[in-house]
Amino acid sequence: MPEGPAGRLLAALYGPTSSGKTAMSVEIASRLESELGRQVVIISADSRQVYRYMDIGTSKTTPEQMGGIRHEMLDVAEPARKFELEDYARLARRLITDALAAGAVPFIVGGTGVYIKALLDGWALDQVGAARDSLRRDFPPALADDAHALLARLDRQAAARVHPHNYAAVINALAARMAAGDRTTRSEHFALATVVLGVDPGPPALAQRVARTYHDQLGRGLFGEICDLNDRYRLDQEHRRRGHNQVLHTHGYREYFEVAAEGGKNVAELTAAEHAEVGQRVVQHIRRHTARQRTWFSKLPEVRMVRSPGQGYHLLAQAMQARHAP
Numbered sequence: 001m002p003e004g005p006a007g008r009l010l011a012a013l014y015g016p017t018s019s020g021k022t023a024m025s026v027e028i029a030s031r032l033e034s035e036l037g038r039q040v041v042i043i044s045a046d047s048r049q050v051y052r053y054m055d056i057g058t059s060k061t062t063p064e065q066m067g068g069i070r071h072e073m074l075d076v077a078e079p080a081r082k083f084e085l086e087d088y089a090r091l092a093r094r095l096i097t098d099a100l101a102a103g104a105v106p107f108i109v110g111g112t113g114v115y116i117k118a119l120l121d122g123w124a125l126d127q128v129g130a131a132r133d134s135l136r137r138d139f140p141p142a143l144a145d146d147a148h149a150l151l152a153r154l155d156r157q158a159a160a161r162v163h164p165h166n167y168a169a170v171i172n173a174l175a176a177r178m179a180a181g182d183r184t185t186r187s188e189h190f191a192l193a194t195v196v197l198g199v200d201p202g203p204p205a206l207a208q209r210v211a212r213t214y215h216d217q218l219g220r221g222l223f224g225e226i227c228d229l230n231d232r233y234r235l236d237q238e239h240r241r242r243g244h245n246q247v248l249h250t251h252g253y254r255e256y257f258e259v260a261a262e263g264g265k266n267v268a269e270l271t272a273a274e275h276a277e278v279g280q281r282v283v284q285h286i287r288r289h290t291a292r293q294r295t296w297f298s299k300l301p302e303v304r305m306v307r308s309p310g311q312g313y314h315l316l317a318q319a320m321q322a323r324h325a326p
Contacts, residue, residue: 016293027309045110086125113296
């Protein structure tokens, strides 16, 4: 990274789905800009919001919610193919470099812990991508159990976190383990102050927020978005072929196609009772997902838990002012 003026800062805010990251990050960024005169670039770290046309179901930040703050890493890929971790890191690192060179504060915000950790720790992701390609050749989906067994021999803890039948997760974990020796340290990759904030309302509050978020998405037209995506990508047919379109691998979308397939119909033909079943599954699945997201707090470097935007702002402001001190 190029050297810049004193007070350079790389900030991050991590939290599970429906924890309030969007509003908190925008308020913090707005105060940094208005009170300290530092431009902020929010870099999304959300593995679903990178995809175009998946707006309502991913709670993608709207222009109104952005509050005039520049946002990046939204709508950068087509859902027809998976946007790999190394694709994300390549683009995000370029944005971080450009922001620092311009004297701005890059602010990584999201709920995909591996995205944030890869950026902060400077993972050599070209090595991860090469390892993944090799593993896919050596362990096709029919050999997922063998791949998981290998992961268990190499890293028992990683294997315990991944279901043996989640082929993509097993391959990704193996690839990360194989490339672990090629990582650079965070201090080598970013010669600047780094502050990682965390927001976590706790399981009871999160459970309520997840249900409320889904209800709000329905009111904003989630089912219409799903029908539009179905028309665009022929997802009913793709689902029957067990295709790779990422709409079908995203909670809040995939449940519609699963219930439709179980009833032997297309998604547009779902009955009211089937819509209710979809809703129950979506909320249940996302609540489980937030539990997994919460485990990432212990994996991120020196997380500072915050309860309010004001608290987060003061932590970032203090870090920037410390860098100014002689």
